[in-house]
Amino acid sequence: xxxxxxxxxxxxxxxxxxxxxxxxxxxxxxxxxxxxxxxxxxxxxxxxxxxxxxxxxxxxxxxxxxxxxxxxxxxxxxxxxxxxxxxxxxxxxxxxxxxxxxxxxxxxxxxxxxxxxxxxxxxxxxxxxxxxxxxxxxxxxxxxxxxxxxxxxxxxxxxxxxxxxxxxxxxxxxxxxxxxxxxxxxxxxxxxxxxxxxxxxxxxxxxxxxxxxxxxxxxxxxxxxxxxxxxxxxxxxxxxxxxxxxxxxxxxxxxxxxxxxxxxxxxxxxxxxxxxxxxxxxxxxxxxxxxxxxxxxxxxxxxxxxxxxx
Amino acid sequence: xxxxxxxxxxxxxxxxxxxxxxxxxxxxxxxxxxxxxxxxxxxxxxxxxxxxxxxxxxxxxxxxxxxxxxxxxxxxxxxxxxxxxxxxxxxxxxxxxxxxxxxxxxxxxxxxxxxxxxxxxxxxxxxxxxxxxxxxxxxxxxxxxxxxxxxxxxxxxxxxxxxxxxxxxxxxxxxxxxxxxxxxxxxxxxxxxxxxxxxxxxxxxxxxxxxxxxxxxxxxxxxxxxxxxxxxxxxxxxxxxxxxxxxxxxxxxxxxxxxxxxxxxxxxxxxxxx
Numbered sequence: 001x002x003x004x005x006x007x008x009x010x011x012x013x014x015x016x017x018x019x020x021x022x023x024x025x026x027x028x029x030x031x032x033x034x035x036x037x038x039x040x041x042x043x044x045x046x047x048x049x050x051x052x053x054x055x056x057x058x059x060x061x062x063x064x065x066x067x068x069x070x071x072x073x074x075x076x077x078x079x080x081x082x083x084x085x086x087x088x089x090x091x092x093x094x095x096x097x098x099x100x101x102x103x104x105x106x107x108x109x110x111x112x113x114x115x116x117x118x119x120x121x122x123x124x125x126x127x128x129x130x131x132x133x134x135x136x137x138x139x140x141x142x143x144x145x146x147x148x149x150x151x152x153x154x155x156x157x158x159x160x161x162x163x164x165x166x167x168x169x170x171x172x173x174x175x176x177x178x179x180x181x182x183x184x185x186x187x188x189x190x191x192x193x194x195x196x197x198x199x200x201x202x203x204x205x206x207x208x209x210x211x212x213x214x215x216x217x218x219x220x221x222x223x224x225x226x227x228x229x230x231x232x233x234x235x236x237x238x239x240x241x242x243x244x245x246x247x248x249x250x251x252x253x254x255x256x257x258x259x260x261x262x263x264x265x266x267x268x269x270x271x272x273x274x275x276x277x278x279x280x281x282x283x284x285x286x287x288x289x290x291x292x293x294x295x296x297x298x299x300x301x302x303x304x305x306x307x308x309x310x
Numbered sequence: 311x312x313x314x315x316x317x318x319x320x321x322x323x324x325x326x327x328x329x330x331x332x333x334x335x336x337x338x339x340x341x342x343x344x345x346x347x348x349x350x351x352x353x354x355x356x357x358x359x360x361x362x363x364x365x366x367x368x369x370x371x372x373x374x375x376x377x378x379x380x381x382x383x384x385x386x387x388x389x390x391x392x393x394x395x396x397x398x399x400x401x402x403x404x405x406x407x408x409x410x411x412x413x414x415x416x417x418x419x420x421x422x423x424x425x426x427x428x429x430x431x432x433x434x435x436x437x438x439x440x441x442x443x444x445x446x447x448x449x450x451x452x453x454x455x456x457x458x459x460x461x462x463x464x465x466x467x468x469x470x471x472x473x474x475x476x477x478x479x480x481x482x483x484x485x486x487x488x489x490x491x492x493x494x495x496x497x498x499x500x501x502x503x504x505x506x507x508x509x510x511x512x513x514x515x516x517x518x519x520x521x522x523x524x525x526x527x528x529x530x531x532x533x534x535x536x537x538x539x540x541x542x543x544x545x546x547x548x549x550x551x552x553x554x555x556x557x558x559x560x561x562x563x564x565x566x567x568x569x570x571x572x573x574x575x576x577x578x579x580x581x582x583x584x
């Protein structure tokens with residue numbers, strides 16, 4: 001907890017300092033960065049929470065799922081395809097597709113010993129180009145003017161200014177917390193990540209455990225993609241994923257890989273993303289400061305947590 | 311066309327050579343992307359400041375060295391997880407270069423044409439000189455033997471960290487030249503996220519080449535020719551299938567990783583926390 005606060009303060013201080021060096025007022029910069037609207041913050045926090053869970057579950061099981069981005073896209077594509085069968089079908093399809101896309105990596109690991117760090121990254125690029133092909137080709141809008149799809153026929157219900165995805169995302173966080181700390185599946189999963197040889201000795205089928213963890217992890221990312229489509233964008237387009245998969249790493253590490261902590265951490269990064277967009281509009285400061293802060297947060301978390309397990 | 315392919319794949323090869331050395335010393339550096347991106351920016355800044363492409367290349371090396379030093383500080387000195395450190399380094403480089411570029415976008419540095427080398431000496435350096443020199447260093451010297459031992463069985467070597475820092479230094483020099491070549495010779499300046507995944511492809515080619523320099527050259531050449539063929543096809547095509555073609559190199563790398571190239575044996579202690 002202390003580490004997380006230190007990491008956040010350090011990152012904000014560094015950004016204020018950098019902005020000051022380039023002639024921006026640090027006070028204005030921070031007030032814009034942290035003063036984004038609550039509704040937009042929540043909208044941004046929803047996908048971040050789910051991709052944060054993606055990373056938290058995978059890292060807890062000791063697998064390197066860097067493929068949140070690709071699983072996010074796979075989930076959105078499946079949700080788009082299944083939307084004609086209704087909202088529930090679309091959401092289920094997104095979870096299944098995310099899990100399936102992640103399972104390619106765990107299959108290759110099991111079958112060919114291919115390191116999942118690399119295969120998940122490559123699957124990101126494949127998914128991005130597959131999406132590019134879809135929105136320029138078979139799924140392009142009927143008027144064929146822009147590289148995007150038509151709007152989906154179903155949408156998540158609105159709850160005031162935000163959509164019902166917020167309930168699903170928080171429910172997913174609680175479910176993951178329950179899974180990790182209150183079920184034997186979660187105990188085996190954590191044991192596998194903590195010490196695979198000891199887990200094996202204690203009778204855990206490590207390879208199957210990794211496979212299931214990867215599928216759960218990918219399912220979260222897929223759901224994030226589905227919710228983003230059905231709640232926010234309603235269409236698919238080339239830059240749909242917008243880095244949510246990679247941001248999830250910062251979200252999960254700030255939460256120290258705890259599913260409930262991820263809720264708080266996602267809210268923080270959601271606020272940052274909102275503020276960074278506002279900075280770019282009103283002060284012409286690059287919105288990549290949000291990426292910068294994610295990086296500094298990860299480094300600070302490593303710095304103060306190197307004796308604890310990441 | 312082959313020559314064009316070879317030229318276009320030159321930064322990739324330099325990154326592959328650097329990563330091969332580093333992985334031989336037992337470290338997996340996912341931050342190549344960060345090193346090349348930082349180098350691309352510092353190379354442009356240095357070249358514009360001095361009106362000299364040669365100084366630009368030195369600036370690129372300095373930029374990559376800064377990114378490399380940050381990675382080394384965490385991964386070697388603080389024993390942090392190498393994969394998380396690499397990802398964080400990439401995010402940092404993306405954030406910093408994006409920020410600086412936006413701040414200075416309108417200034418002459420990023421608008422004026424960049425100075426270029428008259429003759430592209432980097433291509434023969436990358437494809438002939440560097441691989442021979444590195445192969446001799448790794449396989450024919452006492453230092454090379456110790457370096458490889460750091461990757462196989464670090465307990466057997468004195469001063470493991472020093473060897474790993476030197477390997478990282480070599481990688482910084484090579485990725486620095488790679489980033490500078492990308493910005494000054496292959497493009498006309500800096501663009502946001504211009505490395506565009508080359509670092510990750512380099513990582514895969516290292517494995518494809520089975521941590522050997524001959525394999526590195528062969529893998530990069532194959533990849534470069536495939537990429538060039540894809541552009542040629544793209545030019546002939548109506549344009550829709552272009553995105554599927556763009557995915558091909560990644561599918562190919564994925565297949566390579568699955569052992570099309572036969573059994574893969576990595577250095578024994580690769581990626582383990584010291």
